[in-house]
Amino acid sequence: MIVVDYFLSLGSIVFVPIVLIIIGLVLGQGILRAIRSGIIVGIGFIGLNLAISLISNTLEPAVTQIVERFSFNLTVIDIGSGAAAGVAFSTLVGALIIPSVFALNLLLLVIGFTKTMNIDIFNYSHYAFTGAVVHLMTGSIVLGVGASLIQATWSLLSADYSAKKVQDALGVEGISIPQGYAASTVPLFVLLDKVYNRIPFLRNSKLDLSYLQGRIGMFGDPVIIGAALGLILALLAGYNFADGANLLMSVVAIMVLFPRMVKIIVEGLLPISESAKTFFNKRFKGKEVFIGLDSAITLGLPTTQIVGTMLIPITLVLAVILPGNKVLPLGDLAFVAFFTCMATIIHKGNLLKTVISGVINMIGVLYIASWFAPHFSKLAASGGATEIKGQTTALWNGNVFDYIIAQIGGFGVIGLVVLVILTIPIGLYVKRVTAREKLTE
Structure with missing residues (x-):
């Protein structure tokens, strides 16, 4: 456990390359090629x-300013995903979750129940949160860990289901997205599609970025859209010229930089993907194994960035007008692109469908985050967060897998x-769907 904690403390820019270098060596990539691939991916993550x-330095202050300016009267504060993940890992379930989920993942790979090896260990916090809530509701640590493992399994299955779509969108084979929140949105977006x-x-909508650029020229360019x-x-934040120009x-920089960085990550992943294909074709009769990565690698898609930014003011309006919502979006609001990234994948970059799905998803996020608020506040208090007053939550908690598993898991054994x-x-x-996809390739 101490060794695991040490490697996690290194951060994703060191931990993920180390894992990828090891994977590359196991796949027979050669030491220098494996090191290069891992380091290139690390550079992309930097x-x-x-x-x-x-986003944190410029969008978050703007969001705070908008909230203060319009005096939204909501009682539960969204403290953001970073703090929420810290609360989840500080629980008893959180202390057990990394080795438990990692061991389960290996077992499911061996028996063929999943194709994804989830190396996005930092986002195991989603599973820790679900398990901690079930532990809180039932008083059983065994049931809490069991609930966490169920969610980890669902995330792996969701990653398998969407893997080919992710690979097509990003142009790299052998990867998938099991990240706790992104994976939970796939069933909704598939149903909506x-x-x-x-x-x-x-059905006949062609409103993707290339269509938009063909119709309105430069006005459809991500730089111009970002500027708008x-x-x-x-204007919503009431900024003066200097602050507004900086924002x-x-x-615009976010719109331009994300795609560039994702291209660097893809450059590092491509050799690993090719080595994996060769390795499994030779030793396991073509058995596929996907490398499970953070959903951040999908943020380079222009539709995700455009819709994510549009959803910032839309989510604030939804929070005010939705009956029964108690959450004031704040800490996670600037990062709404993460909440809708898989909609871009499922809807193949269609802007209209992604906006509609994004709005529907954010409605669910607000209500689920409201429901979790009492549980989250208790977990935060028990973890020593005495500086937090009143009820808190995070949009990060608005995860439909969390909600379903907590509701059912609350009944105990x-x-x-x-x-x-x-x-x-x-x-x-x-398994049946992915096998059918394999046959049609």
């Missing part, structure tokens, strides 16, 4: 972190048995 820091295909106006969105946010430039029984047919369905 770039992503710099771009994400732009099927609904859209039954509505002629949406930055201007809108600056505008930062939004019977609930956990029900969850296991539900998981088996879900796994068999995903």
Whole structure:
């Protein structure tokens, strides 16, 4: 456990390359090629972190200013994903979750129940939170860890289901997205996509970025769109010219930098992907294994950035007008692109479908985060967060997998048995779908 904690303390820019170098060596990539691939991916993550820091440093203050300016009267404060993950890992379940989920993942790979090896260990916090809530509700650490393992399994299955779509969108084989929140949105977005295909106006929609640029020229360029969105946010925040101009430039920089950084990550992943294909074709008769990565690698898609920025003011409006919502979006609001990234993948970059799905998803996020607020506040208090007053939550908590598993798991042993029984047919369905995709390649 001490060794695991040490490597996690190194951060994703060191830990992920180390894991990828080891994977590359196991796959027979050769030591120098493996080192190069791992380091290139690490460089890409450094770039992503710099771009994400732009969101934190420029968008978060603007969001805070908008909230204060319009005096939204909501009682539960969104403290953000970073603090929420800290609360989740500080629980008893959180202390057990990393070795438990890692061991489960290896077992499921060996028996063929999943194709994904989830190396996005930092986001195991989602599973820790679900398990901690079930532990809080039932008083049983065994049931809490069991609930966490169920969610980890669902995330792996979701990653398997969406893997080919992710690979097509990013242009790199052998990867998937099991990240705790992104994976939970896949069923909703797939269902909505099927609904859209039954509505002629949406089924025939061609409103992706290339179509937009063809129709309105430079006005469809991500730089121009970013400038327009930055201007809108600056006006809502009541910024003066200097602050508004800085915000505008930062939004445009986010639009430009994310795709560049993702290209660097893809450059590092491609050799590993090719080595994996050769390795498994030779030793396991073509058995596929996907490297499970953080959803941050999808943020380079222009549709995700455009829709994510649009959803910032939209989510604030939803928070105010939705009956029964108690959450004041704050800490996670600047990062809404993470909440809608898989919609871009499922809807193949269609802007109209992604906006509609994003709005529907954020409605669910607000209500689920409201429901979790009492539980989250108790966990935060028990973890020593005495400086937090009143009820708190995070949009990060608005995870439908969290909600379903906590609701059913709250019934104790019977609930956990029900969850296991539900998981088996879900796994068999995903296996059938992915096998059919393999045949049609």
